[in-house]
Amino acid sequence: MSPILDINNLYKSYGTTEILKDINVSIEPGDFLVLVGPSGCGKSTLLNCIAGLEPITGGSISIGGKDMTHVSPKDRDIAMVFQSYALYPTMTVAKNITFGMKVRGVDQATQDKKLAQVAAQLQIEPLLNRRPGQLSGGQRQRVAMGRALVRDPKLFLFDEPLSNLDAKLRVEMRTEIKALHQNLGASMVYVTHDQIEAMTLATKIVVMKGGVIQQIGSPAEIYNRPANLFVADFMGSPAMNLIPAKAHCDDEGTRIEITRKSGEPIVLTDTKNRNLPEDVILGVRPEDIADPDLRGSESTQAAECLIDIVEPAGADTFAVMQLGGKHVTARLHAETTAKPGQPKRLSFDLGKVSYFAPETGLRLN
Amino acid sequence: MTDISMTSEQNKSQTGKIVLRWLLYIALGLFALFYLMPLFVMITTSLKSLDEIRTGDLIALPREVTFDAWRTAWSGACTGIQCEGVQPYFWNSILIAIPAVAISTLLGAMNGYVVAQWRFRGANIIFSLMLFGCFIPFQVVLLPMARTLGIMGIAGTIPGLIFVHVIYGLGFTTLFFRNYYVSIPAELTKAAKVDGAGFFRIFWSIFLPLSLPIIVVTVIWQFTQIWNDFLFGVSFSQAGTQPVTVALNNIVNSTTGVKEYNVDMAAAIIAALPTLFVYVVAGKYFIRGLTAGSVKG
Numbered sequence: 001m002s003p004i005l006d007i008n009n010l011y012k013s014y015g016t017t018e019i020l021k022d023i024n025v026s027i028e029p030g031d032f033l034v035l036v037g038p039s040g041c042g043k044s045t046l047l048n049c050i051a052g053l054e055p056i057t058g059g060s061i062s063i064g065g066k067d068m069t070h071v072s073p074k075d076r077d078i079a080m081v082f083q084s085y086a087l088y089p090t091m092t093v094a095k096n097i098t099f100g101m102k103v104r105g106v107d108q109a110t111q112d113k114k115l116a117q118v119a120a121q122l123q124i125e126p127l128l129n130r131r132p133g134q135l136s137g138g139q140r141q142r143v144a145m146g147r148a149l150v151r152d153p154k155l156f157l158f159d160e161p162l163s164n165l166d167a168k169l170r171v172e173m174r175t176e177i178k179a180l181h182q183n184l185g186a187s188m189v190y191v192t193h194d195q196i197e198a199m200t201l202a203t204k205i206v207v208m209k210g211g212v213i214q215q216i217g218s219p220a221e222i223y224n225r226p227a228n229l230f231v232a233d234f235m236g237s238p239a240m241n242l243i244p245a246k247a248h249c250d251d252e253g254t255r256i257e258i259t260r261k262s263g264e265p266i267v268l269t270d271t272k273n274r275n276l277p278e279d280v281i282l283g284v285r286p287e288d289i290a291d292p293d294l295r296g297s298e299s300t301q302a303a304e305c306l307i308d309i310v311e312p313a314g315a316d317t318f319a320v321m322q323l324g325g326k327h328v329t330a331r332l333h334a335e336t337t338a339k340p341g342q343p344k345r346l347s348f349d350l351g352k353v354s355y356f357a358p359e360t361g362l363r364l365n
Numbered sequence: 366m367t368d369i370s371m372t373s374e375q376n377k378s379q380t381g382k383i384v385l386r387w388l389l390y391i392a393l394g395l396f397a398l399f400y401l402m403p404l405f406v407m408i409t410t411s412l413k414s415l416d417e418i419r420t421g422d423l424i425a426l427p428r429e430v431t432f433d434a435w436r437t438a439w440s441g442a443c444t445g446i447q448c449e450g451v452q453p454y455f456w457n458s459i460l461i462a463i464p465a466v467a468i469s470t471l472l473g474a475m476n477g478y479v480v481a482q483w484r485f486r487g488a489n490i491i492f493s494l495m496l497f498g499c500f501i502p503f504q505v506v507l508l509p510m511a512r513t514l515g516i517m518g519i520a521g522t523i524p525g526l527i528f529v530h531v532i533y534g535l536g537f538t539t540l541f542f543r544n545y546y547v548s549i550p551a552e553l554t555k556a557a558k559v560d561g562a563g564f565f566r567i568f569w570s571i572f573l574p575l576s577l578p579i580i581v582v583t584v585i586w587q588f589t590q591i592w593n594d595f596l597f598g599v600s601f602s603q604a605g606t607q608p609v610t611v612a613l614n615n616i617v618n619s620t621t622g623v624k625e626y627n628v629d630m631a632a633a634i635i636a637a638l639p640t641l642f643v644y645v646v647a648g649k650y651f652i653r654g655l656t657a658g659s660v661k662g
Contacts, residue, residue, distance in 0.1 A: 048555075051555075051559060053555050053558060053559070072558075073555075073558045073559045074558065074559065074560070074561035074562075078559065079559065080555070080556065080559045082552040082555065082556055083552070084550050084552050086550065086552035086553045086555065086556035087556075088553070088556075088557070088570075088571050089575060090571070090574035090575055099557075099560055099562070099570070100559075100560035100561055103560055103561040103562045103566060104561050147556075147560075
């Protein structure tokens, strides 16, 4: 099947400032693409470019196999949900939802039918005669989604739609958006700065920084094999531990030596990865540093560590220690025996380890 | 002991508060009286006969109330050689003010909408230049405007005066609407664009319905300016197209012999009535609208 959205060599600049540099993304029908990055990385601008609300400086955008680079937003067969919901304040909910159809000259009977359909789908029938000012944040969010759904477009665009909601509602709506995506099988592009939203919703993630794509991949790829230090640090909570270390390669495998403030260095052996330079940054997820009794695979090795801080979080307990001059977090189980100020034997799982070059920040393995 | 001293202390501060409150009311009342004095004199004088004015006290109430002066002012007072009162000029003013207010408000709304929501290269410069128009004194534009009206062939006509007032008012109306629309999130326009609405559709269906408070402010402002204008009225009109302000001046200044103060006063009140009416009817919206710009739409 041809890609539903295909962006080629897209550039965008305001005057002499380049906002987006050489963006290449394409998604298949049914994909849920999430653009994620810190604020100011250009993700919202990219979404506006896809929508046609911002002209682009170079490159091309095609939607549904048609070149849409210079087509106006209304003819791109898209629908968009905004961060502030952007509901028309003087119109009722029903009028908000049908405004697009009215502008297009859709006949009244079809308008009513589609409105009823969408209202039932989102359970907003009791709200149809109210104005946006009389709705709560979550209800406004639903109406904004209704306005997008009623168009039945080729591509849905979401611009941080959940960031104005409180934490509990955000999680609920996140699940609803995911359910909606599964039920409709629609193609969606979703902008967020929240990496958990990105991981939970996406079938494909684009991590951006400073207008440049850092990595494109499935949530699992991004999480397990981050392409550089930025992605490794940005995705995942608590963040991946990035520990400066020395690597010595020989026939047995690679010996990884991590210095400690007090006592001998920790030495781990990695049998899978060879040909590493001497100076590396070792990337280990907190869950790969665990209580020794839980893991027994061949890639795990135990080492004694001095625990500085213990943070119980209910399901897990996080232990923080100093390794290689950095704070390192371990994800231990809830009933762990770790105590602050006391040494504890921990097992390191190097099965999913990442290595980065300290100078370039790029992935080595 | 301590309880008793406490209560007397409280009583003292309580009486102090009441005294202060009364002083405040008295001061405010005096100011109000002072400001109302001219109106009082105008109304009482307009209801007196000429004899009474000549013999009586300026601030005394009329001994005998008569509406003769009002009748004369409306339909009999002489403006130069004609003696038709202010009536025809009053209608001229209405014919000038209503279209001029409507057109300048509508154009101002559209300008403000463009400058605030459809950013284009140079939008800020154009807005600054329009703002600059607010600060140009009337006198500066008199000659160029006379020339322009002459070229356009509408010199000395009511459409000519409407044109002048629309042009001169645009700076203000644009400023009002721009400041109001700038607080409306840009996402609203974006959402409407994605929905397929164009420039005018978005203006009519989304922005104008939001604008009632600022429309009221603009209408009051423009109506007051245009109705009270004298300089443009006297410069760009001819016999038959003069607004009421010019007629009032002619009544007061062109009478010979006995000065009919009661007629002058009545004519002045008639000339001021429409603006008074607009303030009384829409005044509370005026205050609301002036502060509404700072609140999100």
